[in-house]
Amino acid sequence: MARREDLKSVLVIGSGPIVIGQGCEFDYSGTQACRILKSEGIRVSLVNSNPATIMTDPEFADATYVEPITTEILEKVIAKERPDAVLPTLGGQTALNAAMDLHAAGILERYNVELIGAGIEAIEACEDREKFKEIVTGLGAQVPRSIICHTMRECLAATGELGYPVVVRPSFTLGGLGSGIARTADDLRRIAGTGLDASPTTEVLLEESIIGWKEYELELMRDRNDNVVIVCSIENIDPMGVHTGDSVTVAPAMTLTDREYQAMRDTAIAIIRAVGVDTGGCNIQFAVNPETGRMVVIEMNPRVSRSSALASKATGFPIAKIATRLAIGYTLDEIPNDITGQTPASFEPALDYVVVKVPRFAFEKFPGADRELTTHMKSVGEAMAIGRSFPEALQKALRSLEDKSAPFSFRTPAEPAADLLARCRTPHDGRLTTMMTALLAGASAAELTAATGVDPWFVDQLDFLKSVSAATAAAAELDAARLRTAKEAGFSDAAIGELRGLGAGQVRALRHSLGVRPVYHAVDTCAAEFAARTPYLYSSYDAGTEVPGGTTPKVIILGSGPNRIGQGIEFDYSCVHASFALRAAGYETVMVNCNPETVSTDYDTSSRLYFEPLTLEDVLEVVHAEQAAGPVVGVIATIGGQTPLGLAAALAQAGVPIVGTSPAAIHAAEDRGAFAEVLAQAGLAAPRGAIALSEDEAALVAAEIGYPVLVRPSYVLGGRGMEIVYDEPTLRGYVARATAAAPGQSILVDRFLDDAIEIDVDGIYDGAELYLGGVMEHIEEAGIHSGDSACALPPITLGQSDVAAIRAATLAIARGTGVRGLLNVQYAMAAGVLYVLEANPRASRTVPFVSKATAVPLAKAAALVMLGSSVADLRASGVLPAEGDGGTLPLSAPVAVKEVVLPFGRFRDPAGAGVDTVLGPEMRSTGEVMGIDSAFGTAYAKAQAAVYGSLPVKGRAFVSIANRDKRAMVFPVKRLADLGFEIWATNGTAEVLRRNGVRAKIVRKHSDGVGPDDEPTVVTRILDGEVDLIVNTPFGSPSAASARLDGYEIRTAAVRRGVPCVTTVAGLAAAVQGIEAIIRGEVGVRSLQEHAAALRG
């Protein structure tokens, strides 16, 4: 067949910001798509608002539009690029929906662009759950009984037929947003209510509950010749009722006979044909009744999905790459299998290992949130591990999570078995660990299966681990055989140490002295039937290591592990860049990571990939294996975020060479005392503060430095547990809680800088010269975590002298700490004084944003500096601009605005109420977007559009503002009124506005309740969609106060309805500028390549 010659230019739609249910797996697939298209000589244009992605790097497309993924913008891009086709199947649900909208708006037709990968009919057939069920039943397969409903009344009626519990599932949403299990009519009202809101077609499906059935997924590929292959089968350990994204999953399926597996395979193939996905991949979910074997089809995604990324990493079969090739006309037999090099892609991978994926949650960030796992996804990331047996893979996966409570502890538990069993009944974060504990506490395997519905085979595997732990603990001595048995079952040195009363280090020393070490096997797609060429490796306590030898010097790059709030794709971005840069510089790069969603774990990103947990033990073994196979220059630990940073010191102690920033420099920046020294030396100011060990002490400190204060437990990072406290009672309350939680806990009490401008800086230091990558001015004032606040680059209100001061301060800190490579500093400018908040001696979250805003590959440059290049060298070689830097951008430079995406909409408290959406010093956003344009207003408008759809240009603006902000908000609100907005306000705010000549209609607060002539409260009005823009700044003290509660109700309503909600005065000012820009019709599209040409010539 071979490739279609008629496709000369293709538009790829990305998936936008990282949100729960749509993580960076789509950067992985999108990046592969762009690579393939380019390699085929096709012109690639790309639209993706997410700057933290590799795919939006200029080199991956011919025209990269970091613009909102909205119909308007897409049409502008299509009009400009005139592509022959749009490829929407690699950008998740976002891209798929965008494509549907383009079709609905007649744009595809108008510009006569073809959809490749999946046609409209196919997309509709899967996304419309009703249509899909018809197709499936038409093929003689079964589906759960269900009724489609468009109103609440219909829903309530439907339960008459289906009975409770029922599963509610909206159409056209991702990650199960708006879905849930209703056990009562009240549940139903609540869940179906959200569901109807969430569904673009206000349509929900009520479905017979089959909670407890076995759940499976198949990943399929089909080419235009109608050849179909199943790439991978995935079994969920958590039975039906827990979203696959939140389930612990295993590949390949473990508990199906060939008969059942083939029946599933036949059905899947019949479905992909009937639905008509003709060139590409899809994923189909099944449920099987454990008593009878009855099999039902749950859903199909006609696109590359989260599971496709997992399946690709699990099998070595690059689904996205191949899906792209199929989309442009190749057939499976024409595409070589990269890994064997000698066999075609038209085969089904055979695994001789087991893969386990475990989800990573972030409930600690949303204290109110309901932790029960259900049909809508709550996890923010995942880790995958490979082992030669299920126990080995499972225990590796659990320690990959980097959550102290995740790995099994084999000590006999204090909690009685009955209680543990009871807890196992409700699906929750870490249920497997609870199950293991229950077994150790004496619960029987049968009891556990009964309590959880988890297949007896998996429970028996836990039981096997129990027996291994018992034998390990009981053994007279820890000889080689004994150690091996434990290691083969995946026990970490720490776990073994716990059983033997030894430290992990002692166990490791013993193990090494006995020569008990892992070997590394290749992921070869074929269970060793053919030789593998691509070194994609995993460790196992098995025989016959497959690490290829060589003489080229190697650099080992430590990745960032599972995505979590505060450490996401941005860090993977830097790792991938480092790898590319160093390969180009002639090194072999060795990537170590355990996150299946990422580009860094693509087998051809680095010279060699180790899919391994990022723990000291696992990394030391990789280093050992690599050193045995050839020269290792060193390990880079400062671009993967906090995870590798935390390993640096221990690695160095173990004699591992660290390149770039040294552990000493890391200490100087991270240790509070040491860093204070550095600042003192440099004569830089920091907010006053001290450590307190008791309520009274804290009160004293606060009284001395003055309120408000910022408090946090001294041990935490990532802004965990931080609060702004405005008065003593609140302070005492906080300290009491903190010390109760962790006795002897010390508390940091810092002066909270009110109304301070926060500034983020990324720079590269080579030991002599500082390259100031960029100065970002936050839009929200200090007090809102840098990761959660919008920011602008170049800074919009800072003057030359400010930037000069910032440059000097950053240089002084770089010198003082002695970093080599990237440095991130956060400042707060209050009353003209520049305070240093913190310095991160590593790549930061903002590196990709800065790189794209300034058209300078910071991470690449940093990697080279870490290996000895100087900034001067890099200027000479053109990696960095010949002169000037991110602090000296010309006035003509475009303005880039970063805006964040918050997951509040996903969380409910157990009673079903939303969780508060107010921002604070603790980071809660999952992702970010970038708006870039010639002026701030337009850039800001684009950033908002990328998050909320679009800023309103008319309609009703509701304003309710804290007293301390009232003066500041008068002018911008007046402007809104002038622009034609109808202003609504709560009475206090309305009063101030009136006095300043702004007519504002008073609406009732939530706390006022419904009025005498039952006028609805603002919350009701928001929920009824009467409000187009909300301005609500949080009130004073975070605790108590009905005013604050009102704010809470307003903001949660806003999130539910998806109404843009501005929570700071600064944000309001920006929003007004944005709205003006839209009204003036200034919002055009411009590719990064065009911006770069303007900036760097």
Place this chain on the structure above:
Amino acid sequence: MSERAGKPAILVLEDGTTLHGTGFGADGETFGEMVFNTGMTGYQETLTDPSYCGQIVAMTAPHVGNTGVNDEDPESGRVWVSGYVVREPSRIASSWRATGSLDEYLRANAVTGIATRDTRLLTMRIREQGAMRAAVSTVEADPAKLLERVRASPRMAGADLATVVSTGKPYTVAPPAGTPVRFRVAAVDLGIKASTPREMARRGIEVTVLPAASTAADILGAGPDGVFFSNGPGDPAAAGYAVEAMRGVLDAGLPVFGICFGSQILSRALGLETYKLRYGHRGVNQPVMDVATGRVYITSHNHGFAAALPGYAGGASAGSDGSTWSHVPDAARKPFDTPYGPAAISHVNLNDGVVEGIRLLDYPAFSVQYHPEAAPGPHDAADHFDQFCTLMERGHGAA
């Protein structure tokens, strides 16, 4: 792993490789040709497939036995492998259909197995050295001693095993109640799997299964509408009697369908050589291309021998011209002459270019080297049974 019951066992290969592990299934000592199977499902079907007679089978999938065994999945009345090698035998049987555990099953069938960590190492050894003679023992502690016995054991090349596994006397498999009989087929049992007559019966074929040594006269005597030659173990070169029978049937102009060993028999009857593959095809993921249509089928395989391309003695030539990297050898693309008129290579394995199917152009006869009846494996090729029906519809005589 030592937390499992089972006494120490060793696996010794002809080349001296020794693997240690623990015994499972029956205690004892067993010899055979060492092969590996990459299927991730279907171990019970594999164990009971007569084509594995005389072989020690290693599963590359680490966890085996998870779903236990049942009465519905066996492909014959007994376990045929002479030995079994797995990494992680399941401690329990978890399936609503399970009637027992794999371990008990192997014991009941007196088959000795070994659980050893090193199955990947073993697979690579076989991949590089080719299939070898081997032994598994739970009674011999000294590898050297066992190695001597391995080297003294019979080879697979030249072995006639079809007669060993074949049925003693004829029997009939009728279509399920309600399905009218459309055709009568004589199936020569060279090691037939239960699924094959079942697949035919489902299509309204009444199948009379005949012993391996049946002559053309015996076969034609039954007055069938078509003749089927089954899969089976051993070296086709050692089954001259079957080749003779095949020729007789072809002469009679009856529709003929062959699978696996049956395909090799047809090939030899047409004058093609058969040869031993280095380590064979055993698994359920093999891509086979229909040379005429370009369609690719994912197929179930179990063969150590194959038919050589016309004019070749072995697999040596089975590469492509390198213009595309696809593995369809040029020699497979053009028809060739046989005593029965022109024939075509109908199917080729895309992994290595091995001949996977043959069709006579003037006679109603075709065969495939893989297993359309699957069990275990994908059903992609099930329509070969329908093609057989079509041939029988057209009836006797040169097509």
